[in-house]
Amino acid sequence: MSTPTRPTPRLPRRAASPAPAATTPGRTDDYLRFTAGFRRLTRIDLDQYKRAQMERRIRSFAERRGEPDLGRYLRRLQDDHVELEAFLDRITINVSQLWRNPEQWEVLRDRLIPELAGTGSVRAWSAGCSYGAEAYTLAALLRRQAERGRTFRAEVRGTDIDERMVERAREGRFTAADARDAPLAELRAHFDAEPGGGWRASPALRKLTTFVTGDLLRTSAPRGGFDLVLCRNTVIYFNEDVRDALHARLAAGIRPGGYLVIGATERVADAASLGLQPVQPFIYRKTEA
Structure with a gap:
């Protein structure tokens, strides 16, 4: 920009508008x-x-x-x-319920769990488990599969950063609102009715589950340590870099042939680079490679 050859009149300074x-x-x-x-x-x-x-x-x-x-x-x-x-x-994001997003549980019940049970063992991880609704729903499906005559070893591990939610998950108690979308027959089969319309996971269901405090952003699963990982409705709150790093750690914790299930509003940014192949909307299979 050229320099003016003559003085420029000075205008009164305008007050700056306050920033948000x-x-x-x-x-x-x-x-x-x-x-x-x-x-x-x-x-x-x-x-x-x-x-x-x-x-x-x-x-x-x-x-x-x-x-x-x-x-x-x-x-x-x-x-x-x-x-x-x-x-x-x-x-903290502690919104959950039993059988949340029923369409995903149908795929787990009809396809993923029977396939995994055929290997003789289903080690599952509910990552960001909140107060345990997802983990107990998964445990109920595993028990139902065992009742169909399949003999296999099953365990469900739930982790959450909030110690209060982990303690609540260990209790296995849910309100009527928590169970509003759950099939009544499944509730009666795997949960005990409590006064006021609530439900508590049966002793058999609680035996399948373990809950620990853990920060998903700082800890990693054993490499190939799980057959099935559920991390749903969690990463939408994270920055993209944090989300992608978390998905990489989750994928590393799944053995070849195992599955990752994410939320219906989420995505894995570069699934192929993590060895993940989409098989259903929001469901990925860990490739053999």
């Missing part, structure tokens, strides 16, 4: 300080989640609790266990 709250430097910094402090407090890394969604969720919740300043709200979480529990309920 979530992108103002100071606000951004206090969010990052909050996530770092929260990670030290709970070992949950909020920076792995999609930034815009998580920041909006946290700020709106803190403001509704009467504390718009994230620094002060973090100190409140450190000092108030009840408030921390309420916050965890808000930001």
Whole structure:
């Protein structure tokens, strides 16, 4: 650009429009300080989640609790266990139910489980199991397969980052709302009715399941250690790089011929590079190679 040859009249400076709250430097910094402090407090890394969604969720919740300043709200979480529990309920994704997405369970029941049972062993992993609805549904299908005369060894392992959900999963208790889409005959066969319309996984079902606390973003399964991995309705909340790295770790944990089942709104970005071949919508088979 050329330099003017004569002075240019100075116009009054216009006040800058305020930037949106979530992108103002100071606000951004206090969010990052909050996530770092929260990670030290709970070992949950909020920076792995999609930034815009998580920041909006946290700020709106803190403001509704009467504390718009994230620094002060973090100190409140450190000092108030009840408030921390309420916050965890808000930001962790614990939406689940028995037989959620019935069409996927039909494919598991009719195709995947009979095929895997024929090998003599079905080692399954419910990754991001929340309070156990998915793991117990899978265990019920495995028991039903065994009742058809197939002799095979079965085990279901559930992991979740939220210790409270893991403890709840071990109890195996579900509300009437949790069971609203479950086939009644299957409920009666594998669960015990409780007062108030609730259900509890039978002792036989609980014997098939193990639940442990684990962070999917930091831990890996034994290489080829599972025949079947379910990780549904979880990665949609993660950044793309985090999602792809997680899918790679899940795929590595599946033995050749085993299967990965993901959620109906999710995708594996480059399945072939992970040794995964799509066989049904949202279901992938680990190739022999």
